[in-house]
Amino acid sequence: MSLRGSTDEIVRAVAGFGLPGSTLALPAELDDEGWDAVRRVSVDQRLPGLLLHALLAGKLGPTEARIETARADHVASMGLALELERHLLAVADLFAASDIDWRVLKGPALAHLDYPDPSLRSFGDVDILVREAHYDRACEVLGAAGGHRRYAQPRPGFDRRFGKGVCFFMPAGYELDLHRSFVAGPFGLRVRQDDLFAEAGEIVLAGRRILTLSREARFLNACYHAVLGARPPRMVPLRDLAQLMLSGLDRDRVEALTSTWKIEGLVARAVNVTWETFALADALPLSEWARSYRPTKVERRQLAAYVSSRRSYASQAAAALSALPRLSDKVAYVRAIAFPSREYVAARDGGYRRRLRRGIRVAAAVGDSDE
Amino acid sequence: MTAAVWHRREDVLWRRLEAGLLLLPAEAATPVLLDGAAPVIWELLATPTAFDEAVDILAEVFSVAAADIEDDLDAFLATLRGMGAATCR
Numbered sequence: 324m325s326l327r328g329s330t331d332e333i334v335r336a337v338a339g340f341g342l343p344g345s346t347l348a349l350p351a352e353l354d355d356e357g358w359d360a361v362r363r364v365s366v367d368q369r370l371p372g373l374l375l376h377a378l379l380a381g382k383l384g385p386t387e388a389r390i391e392t393a394r395a396d397h398v399a400s401m402g403l404a405l406e407l408e409r410h411l412l413a414v415a416d417l418f419a420a421s422d423i424d425w426r427v428l429k430g431p432a433l434a435h436l437d438y439p440d441p442s443l444r445s446f447g448d449v450d451i452l453v454r455e456a457h458y459d460r461a462c463e464v465l466g467a468a469g470g471h472r473r474y475a476q477p478r479p480g481f482d483r484r485f486g487k488g489v490c491f492f493m494p495a496g497y498e499l500d501l502h503r504s505f506v507a508g509p510f511g512l513r514v515r516q517d518d519l520f521a522e523a524g525e526i527v528l529a530g531r532r533i534l535t536l537s538r539e540a541r542f543l544n545a546c547y548h549a550v551l552g553a554r555p556p557r558m559v560p561l562r563d564l565a566q567l568m569l570s571g572l573d574r575d576r577v578e579a580l581t582s583t584w585k586i587e588g589l590v591a592r593a594v595n596v597t598w599e600t601f602a603l604a605d606a607l608p609l610s611e612w613a614r615s616y617r618p619t620k621v622e623r624r625q626l627a628a629y630v631s632s633r634r635s636y637a638s639q640a641a642a643a644l645s646a647l648p649r650l651s652d653k654v655a656y657v658r659a660i661a662f663p664s665r666e667y668v669a670a671r672d673g674g675y676r677r678r679l680r681r682g683i684r685v686a687a688a689v690g691d692s693d694e
Numbered sequence: 695m696t697a698a699v700w701h702r703r704e705d706v707l708w709r710r711l712e713a714g715l716l717l718l719p720a721e722a723a724t725p726v727l728l729d730g731a732a733p734v735i736w737e738l739l740a741t742p743t744a745f746d747e748a749v750d751i752l753a754e755v756f757s758v759a760a761a762d763i764e765d766d767l768d769a770f771l772a773t774l775r776g777m778g779a780a781t782c783r
Contacts, residue, residue: 375712394713402725405707405718442709529720530704 330360337365338558340377342565344605349382368558369445371396400445408528410497411449417468423461424454432535435526437566448498455516458503469494487511505547509625513584539576542567546593551629564597588622698782700771702739706779719778739780
């Protein structure tokens with residue numbers, strides 16, 4: 324196979340294609356086996372727009388057949404994006420009728436605000452952040468519209484108070500992630516909603532204004548997504564992060580939020596992973612800071628709950644306790660995960676026996692966190 | 695030929711792609727891909743544009759005689775209106 328590197332390395336270069344300062348190089352030629360693998364992984368990683376542009380730039384052995392295939396993948400991906408934007412507008416109508424304050428996260432916001440061309444950013448679901456005070460009402464509205472929660476919440480009010488959010492399967496056939504925070508666990512509990520709703524950006528879809536997070540809050544959301552999401556990190560959130568950084572951020576605002584939320588270690592890790600992944604040569608003040616930042620022992624331990632090979636829901640749940648300042652919150656949190664509703668246990672753990680095993684793991688992780 | 699003024703409908707979701715123009719009008723069941731001159735015409739219709747003016751601009755852009763494209767443009771605009779993507783007054 325005439326690959327100049329593995330499929331993963333080529334896909335990484337596809338994800339970084341066109342990024343100013345990226346020193347990654349794409350091969351000019353690629354055999355059919357290599358192409359099939361790169362195409363498959365690129366589509367799975369939601370990179371069809373960048374793959375097509377790489378071919379059109381003369382990379383990856385750009386035969387007419389490959390260009391046509393990549394074009395079709397791109398059209399399909401953007402067709403999905405438009406349909407999801409239509410669903411987003413339907414949700415906007417529902418929430419407007421119920422006076423629910425919300426912001427659209429990730430895909431649609433980033434595509435329209437942070438990429439030079441929205442067709443470069445694909446997405447496969449709809450993510451929405453809702454104010455805590457409106458969270459239960461938002462769930463009711465989506466339920467009344469025919470949405471079904473993937474999981475019940477452990478106890479009534481848990482999601483609004485402690486959770487990341489919930490995924491709804493909507494009758495139109497798409498997934499809607501209703502967020503209270505960016506992630507579960509300690510880093511999710513540090514997100515201060517008032518900061519997220521203090522400022523807003525906006526996109527216009529079909530003539531309608533839709534509010535997004537501010538640019539700096541989108542950057543922090545991308546940091547969370549890049550570092551605390553899938554392992555290994557998916558390419559799109561890393562590209563998002565690079566796009567946001569390279570097109571300019573209010574550094575004072577980023578530092579203020581990072582400091583208030585106590586997420587310096589997370590942000591430094593996200594920036595470093597992005598710089599390494601795309602082999603970015605240009606140094607920005609934020610990338611210089613990230614490179615020199617030394618996480619504390621506590622930060623390392625809390626990050627490990629998400630990113631180590633031993634990461635688990637249990638370890639995140641245990642680590643979350645340290646992020647809850649009040650004793651009453653700690654008690655409510657432990658009670659909810661120790662004694663969840665029967666509906667939650669059945670849906671998530673498959674019964675009380677499995678729940679008990681998981682509970683033992685939580686207990687063990689709590690013990691670890693006290694070391 | 696006509697003084698009709700055409701304008702894209704605001705409630706259309708769309709993307710300009712390398713393959714053409716992808717439209718999802720409010721009443722459409724699925725997105726529709728239009729290629730050829732569609733992206734250029736869509737840009738023209740961002741503001742209300744008289745048919746004759748559109749013909750003149752497209753003739754200039756594509757270096758063809760206005761008379762050669764009038765029928766094609768008329769048919770294309772009718773298609774846009776039929777799918778709920780443009781209005782004419």
